[in-house]
Amino acid sequence: EVQLVESGGGLIQPGGSLRLSCAASGFTVISNYMTWIRQAPGKGLEWVSAIYSGGSTYYTDSVRGRFTISRDHSKNTLYLQMNSLRAEDTAVYYCARGRGVMSSHLDYWGQGALVTVSS
Amino acid sequence: EIVLTQSPGTLSLSPGERATLSCRASQSVSSNYLAWYQQKPGQAPRLLIYGVSSRATGVPDRFSGSGSGTDFTLTISRLEPEDFAVYYCHQYGDSPPRDTFGQGTKLEIK
Numbered sequence: 001e002v003q004l005v006e007s008g009g010g011l012i013q014p015g016g017s018l019r020l021s022c023a024a025s026g027f028t029v030i031s032n033y034m035t036w037i038r039q040a041p042g043k044g045l046e047w048v049s050a051i052y053s054g055g056s057t058y059y060t061d062s063v064r065g066r067f068t069i070s071r072d073h074s075k076n077t078l079y080l081q082m083n084s085l086r087a088e089d090t091a092v093y094y095c096a097r098g099r100g101v102m103s104s105h106l107d108y109w110g111q112g113a114l115v116t117v118s119s
Numbered sequence: 120e121i122v123l124t125q126s127p128g129t130l131s132l133s134p135g136e137r138a139t140l141s142c143r144a145s146q147s148v149s150s151n152y153l154a155w156y157q158q159k160p161g162q163a164p165r166l167l168i169y170g171v172s173s174r175a176t177g178v179p180d181r182f183s184g185s186g187s188g189t190d191f192t193l194t195i196s197r198l199e200p201e202d203f204a205v206y207y208c209h210q211y212g213d214s215p216p217r218d219t220f221g222q223g224t225k226l227e228i229k
Contacts, residue, residue, distance in 0.1 A: 035218070037164075045156075045164065045207055047218040058215050094163055103216035105154040105169035105209070112163055 002026035002108045004095050009113030016085050020113050022078040022095030029071045029078050033098030035106065036069065036080045038091035048093070049080060053101035063089075085117045121146055121210050125221035131229040138195040140224045142208035147188045152212030155184055155193045158223075159204045167206075168193060195226075203228050 008020040020036070035050040049059045049069040057069050068081040078095050092112040098104035122145040132138055142153070151171040156164035166175040168184035171191060181196040195202055208221040 033216075035216075044222045045209075045220040047216070047220070050216050050218075056215075098211075099169070102214055103152075103211045103218060105152075105166060105211060106156075106164075107166050107169075107175060109163035109165070 002097065004097065004108055004110035006093065006095055006110040006113040009093065009115045011116045011118065012085055013119050014086060014117055016117075017081070017083045018085065018115060020080040020082070020093055020095075020115070022080075022110055024076045024078065024097075027097070028073070029076055030073050031101075033100055033102055033104050034069075034071065034078050035096050035098060036078075037094045037096055037106070037109075038089075039094070039112075040088075040091045043091075046091075050098075050103065051078070082115070085115075087117050089115060090117045091115060120217055121148065121219050123208050123210060123219055123221035125206075125208060125224045127224060128222075129225045129227060131227050132198055133229045134198050134200055136198050138193075138198055138202070138226055140193040140195075140206055140226070142186075142191040142193070142221050144189040144191070144210060148191075148210045149212050151187060152210060153184075153186070153191050154209045154211065155182075156207045156209060157202075157204050158207065164207060198226075200228075202226065 003025045005023045036048040066084045095110045096106040097108040126141045155168040158164045172184045205223045
């Protein structure tokens with residue numbers, strides 16, 4: 001059974017750093033397109049970052065240069081390193097699996113990790 | 120970037136009725152890479168439809184998707200109490216990825 005479990009969320013001051021983890025089971029993270037999607041309180045879904053099966057990484061403009069997506073095959077875990085956090089980064093962050101090796105529909109989602117950026 | 124506009128913002132219907140949700144794209148969606156998700160309060164989104172009209176595993180056949188180019192529709196043929204939720208459309212498939220989501224349609228009980 002495919003499962004994704006996020007961890008690492010919390011309250012952080014503006015300018016701070018946080019690393020989200022997404023532990024996968026039932027498949028290997030290097031085999032699929034993996035993404036981070038966020039949802040600000042009371043708002044819709046926003047694509048944040050993705051990594052292709054081949055390892056290429058991509059970011060939405062508002063986080064490029066501040067966030068880094070990565071994965072660890074040995075731990076079967078996806079990460080999102082978030083630096084220079086801003087109030088507007090406050091959201092629930094979901095990791096999601098794409099059905100293919102590149103941009104594709106998202107067939108499994110984690111439960112989400114809440115990141116609150118506030119002083 | 121392709122902008123997806125969903126309508127209506129809120130749809131008020133009763134169980135047993137038919138629901139029709141719209142998603143309009145600002146430009147043609149390549150290869151019909153259009154998906155629909157259902158999200159209930161406090162939960163992660165759940166994939167319902169991909170490739171415009173293919174149902175995801177375990178999705179009841181009262182859910183159907185249609186459309187092409189820039190206009191897409193999610194239809195729920197006969198609403199069950201558990202169908203009241205927020206629905207999002209999602210376009211994908213570009214390389215590099217430029218995934219976007221619609222702003223959502225809230226389906227509420229009348």
